[in-house]
Amino acid sequence: MVRAGWPPAQATRIGALMRYFVTGSALSSFARGFVDDRETYDPADYPHLGQAHLLAEHRRRVDEGAFETGLRALLEGLGLEYGRRGLGGTARGGPAHGS
Template sequence: MIGASTKYLVLGAAMSSFSRGFEDDVQVYVDRYPHLTQAHRLREHAEEIDADSFELALDAFLTGLDALRATLVP
């Protein structure tokens, strides 16, 4: 499961950009998704968001594995 989780984390980040998946046109969100009215701004920060979110996920994953190991190894 650790290998599969790592593969999902790495391949998911490599396959597509979270931030670039949002439309630039704010009108797309105004009526249907009012809580996403600022989503059009994500594209301009895509590289930073994608890199930082990958690091956050990887750090959380490794921290969780470390905590799990501590419960298994005396």
């Protein structure tokens, strides 16, 4: 990343960010955090969790979709930052001389 133009401190932070994102995704499931009992989430107390009991059966799809969405957002954001800083010298913000 430093050879591609990122300042060393920023490259270190990006490396840590990616480690935390991947590790957190591997260690925990968003969907598994919800009880699969329909009666658990009283609409008076949890008006937006009316279908939370269904998440457990769709856990893999929910979690994989969340990971892909998050990774895409991270990479696109880093690409924008790369371009904003003028690090790559290309119109799309990619490395000017390889990755």
